[in-house]
Amino acid sequence: MARNSEKAQSMLFRFRESQAADLGIIDVGRTRRPKMITEVTAIPACEKWRGQVLKEISRKVSKIQEVSLSDFMIRDLNDEINKLMREKHMWEVQIRNLGGPNYMRGGGKVYDEEGREIPGSGKGYRYFGRARELPGVKEMFEAAANSLKPEKPLEARSDFRNKVDASYFGYNRDEDDGTLLKYEKLRENEAFKNVEASKDGEPPRGWEPLPEDIVLEYNETVLT
16 A cells, blocks of 8 residues: 555656646756657746757767767667657647647747757658768668659750850751762762653663653653
């Protein structure tokens, strides 16, 4: 019976302590954070608990940068930071539901009490500090970075201009110097002579007939 009485007294003490913290009678920094966040209905108390969580996050993020930590310690510490990040989010949800400021509109950025941004914040499981260099984690980040790179880099507009010469814009054409025009005139005269020399409309041996539209145009020209 004495054991049950002690447990009841302890529970009653914690309940009254939580009430006193909500009312601002005692310093919340000296009390243990409540696990049932939804039961805290005072916005100032939620703000103080959120601030305490931010301080712990900032302290652990600084600690996870130490080179003396082993891989196991880094993994445990990274798990603790992610757990605190989830708790911070729950406090922010409770503050918003109670009509307080909406801290979740900051684009996923988290700041400590001194206004410094805490890197690695956001939705989902995150890796902080040296946790990004853990075996398996580093390869995961490298694979994700490589998947974002294009297979072939896009060429700039200046590169295309370097490959385009004057002929692309209509300059340096062969007909400008008369070479192409002379060749076409020569072949045209040879075609007319072969057509005139043919017997009964049959082309000479080894000669390929002109396209039908050119032959019709030539016949009309001769008849007129």
